[in-house]
Amino acid sequence: MPTVTLTVNGRQVSADVDARTLLVQFLRENLRLTGTHVGCDTSQCGACVVHVDGKAVKSCTTFAVQCEGADVVTIEGLAKDGKLHPMQEAFREHHGLQCGFCTPGMIMSAVDIVNRKGAVDEATIREELEGNICRCTGYHNIVRAVEAGALAMTGKAPARQAAE
């Protein structure tokens, strides 16, 4: 079995894996980081989105062995020192979820959008969330949360007040 060594949420990890192990399986089953979800398993829904070398990808459509040497960040890696990431805070403040299943992927995608595009408008957010599906909310509060999180991440407003 091939050995894969990568950094996950700042910690170096190494394991022997079957080559067909998907990154999401590796995260959930080897590392027990179950915040990353498997929704559709066909790269449509985005519940499995994580960052690989700073870019949002679908971890159900990536082999763990492809991530040799990569720097992976999952939803568990966003909060720092017991304080939620501004995007997580914005999702809580604006109630950008109902059942919560899609939320980890939504937040990882949202952080990636802001990293790439800065403070974004509603139309851009809706277009950029194309790869993330939510079956509960109708997206309204998710879009508001991303808008607020983007302002907070770019230092334009605190997550609690932004977009109100």
Add this chain to the structure above:
Amino acid sequence: MYPFKYHKAATVRGAVAILKKAEEPKLLAGGQTLIPTMKQRLASPKALVDLAGAGLSGIEQKGRTIVIGAMTTHAEVANSAVVQAAIPALAKLAGHIGDPQVRHRGTIGGSVANNDPAADYPAALMALGATVHTNKRKLAAEEFFAGLFSTALDEDEIVTKVAFPVPGKAGYVKFPNPASRYAIVGVFVAKKGRSVRVAVTGAGSDGVFRHEAMEEALGKRFNPKSLDGIATPAGNLNGDIHASAEYRAHLIGVIAKRAVAAAA
């Protein structure tokens, strides 16, 4: 998914050596089509040769040609200042493939080698008169694409880069399937001097094709109105639950006009 042996190639030559030795191998580029296909057991290679470390990504302008490495991702093409300035229609096309996460991994080489009949890139290669470079030879787009999911590639041949001549004007418009975002019909038009090329993806039962009647009409006058009255026979078009062949034939006319109007 069936098990396979994973190989990572450090060079194109190394990848070819593994391809020749391994049992039932397949090349792995971004994996955005191959991995889902393997999950469904529609493909079951016994070995994968990962090209991620083979030095095949990058974009450069050489005179009036834009050269894109095979492992360059859709996101890199979409955001490239070089591509945006020289062939904005190509940057726009790359920026509307799949979704942002797919664009972070999917590659131009993987897309053209797969030759999905509803993929976007084949239309760009055909309309812009691109050349596909492999480890063995150079192929014009028309020679390279050989029908549904088929190309002229040999078993041990690897796409290394794609060279696009810079057009005078080009435009691409697609009518996407609202769920998959693949093209139900996509039309790429490119004008270089007096010559106009029109390529249609998503519709042909044999994959991407050039629309000669439209090329002739647009060669006389490059204006959406020139396409009035040019019908597309439905005989060689796909019909499925998303759109009948007749509907696709109609859409080709509508989308082609929009592509001409959008050309810049």
